[in-house]
Amino acid sequence: MLIHSRDKGFIHPHSSEITPRSVYEGRRDMLKLLASGVAGAAMASWAARDALAQAAAPGKLPALKGAKSAVPGAQTMEKLTDYKDATSYNNFYEFGTDKADPARNAGTLKTRPWTVEVEGLVKKPGKYDIEDLIKLSAQEERIYRLRCVEGWSMVIPWVGYSLAELIKRVEPQGNAKYVEFVTLADPKTMPFVGSRVLDWPYTEGLRMDEAMHPLTLLTFGMYGEVLPNQNGAPVRVVVPWKYGFKSGKSIVKIRFVEKEPGTAWNKAAAQEYGFYSNVNPNVDHPRWSQATERRIGDGGGLFAKRHKTQMFNGYEPQVGQLYAGMDLKKFY
Ligand SMILES: Nc1nc2c(c(=O)[nH]1)N[C@H]1C(S)=C(S)[C@@H](COP(=O)(O)O)O[C@H]1N2
Numbered sequence: 001m002l003i004h005s006r007d008k009g010f011i012h013p014h015s016s017e018i019t020p021r022s023v024y025e026g027r028r029d030m031l032k033l034l035a036s037g038v039a040g041a042a043m044a045s046w047a048a049r050d051a052l053a054q055a056a057a058p059g060k061l062p063a064l065k066g067a068k069s070a071v072p073g074a075q076t077m078e079k080l081t082d083y084k085d086a087t088s089y090n091n092f093y094e095f096g097t098d099k100a101d102p103a104r105n106a107g108t109l110k111t112r113p114w115t116v117e118v119e120g121l122v123k124k125p126g127k128y129d130i131e132d133l134i135k136l137s138a139q140e141e142r143i144y145r146l147r148c149v150e151g152w153s154m155v156i157p158w159v160g161y162s163l164a165e166l167i168k169r170v171e172p173q174g175n176a177k178y179v180e181f182v183t184l185a186d187p188k189t190m191p192f193v194g195s196r197v198l199d200w201p202y203t204e205g206l207r208m209d210e211a212m213h214p215l216t217l218l219t220f221g222m223y224g225e226v227l228p229n230q231n232g233a234p235v236r237v238v239v240p241w242k243y244g245f246k247s248g249k250s251i252v253k254i255r256f257v258e259k260e261p262g263t264a265w266n267k268a269a270a271q272e273y274g275f276y277s278n279v280n281p282n283v284d285h286p287r288w289s290q291a292t293e294r295r296i297g298d299g300g301g302l303f304a305k306r307h308k309t310q311m312f313n314g315y316e317p318q319v320g321q322l323y324a325g326m327d328l329k330k331f332y
């Protein structure tokens with residue numbers, strides 16, 4: 001739903017906290033918790049946690065396994081979000097603005113053949129076939145929180161490798177200061193491309209040091225399988241310390257540029273979404289607080305326990321240094 005405003009034309013359709021979902025989810029999860037008897041119990045080991053059947057992928061997609069990541073901070077011991085929840089409650093506006101739309105509509109996305117073009121200020125530009133891009137470096141499994149600006153979060157075992165691996169290979173020139181991600185905008189297979197919700201294609205960007213940070217993941221899979229279409233197949237980025245919209249899905253171009261690139265949500269509503277978009281409980285969205293979040297699948301419905309949002313989504317020890325001396329209220 002677009003909310004019209006006098007000066008800006010419209011305010012973006014992201015809304016804070018969707019209640020109907022939490023109502024049905026609450027009922028379902030309550031039953032699940034009662035049945036399992038382990039509400040709140042911590043999983044003793046990786047093995048026990050991995051065996052948590054409800055979080056496992058159903059095995060319908062090709063397997064894509066990764067070794068446990070050796071990158072510090074790339075794991076969390078929190079309970080994984082159910083695969084079913086992570087693949088049925090999505091933001092992928094090319095397929096509709098409702099959380100259920102991507103799962104319903106993204107079946108039309110054609111993920112093979114797929115090429116990713118690396119261009120701009122690099123010594124070795126080129127076109128990568130997706131199969132070659134997947135094989136460029138060893139796959140790692142990393143359990144990262146995905147925190148949406150709308151106030152919910154999930155804990156997902158992603159599979160991919162540090163974007164830095166690709167960046168090093170293409171050898172950025174000295175004047176390359178930012179990396180821009182351009183995603184697919186195909187009106188034939190994406191029903192909402194052509195709608196005026198966003199300025200298509202959906203683009204995103206990172207500063208070079210953010211893009212080079214080992215936690216920034218070029219992502220091809222989750223839960224040990226290739227990405228489902230609704231989660232951004234065949235390749236997306238995941239930047240765990242930033243709000244979810246910084247992680248563009250279904251990427252077709254990675255471009256190295258000198259100036260800060262425009263980004264989809266910043267273009268749609270600059271007063272609400274800045275370039276940096278670091279998860280920050282102390283900087284509210286103009287229309288809602290960012291101090292807490294609701295973990296999808298936690299249950300409780302209307303009475304869902306809200307988690308305190310952590311600075312940089314909990315990755316402050318790893319990434320805080322990137323922003324030393326910056327006024328994060330100004331560079332939101
Ligand atoms: N191309 C594209 N990428 C996108 C979006 C989108 O609408 N289009 N939505 C973003 C938002 S707002 C979030 S929160 C995450 C959601 O990822 P998930 O559906 O895998 O949880 O994807 C991000 N990447």
Ligand SMILES: [Mo]
Binds near residue numbers: 149244
């Ligand atoms: Mo989001």
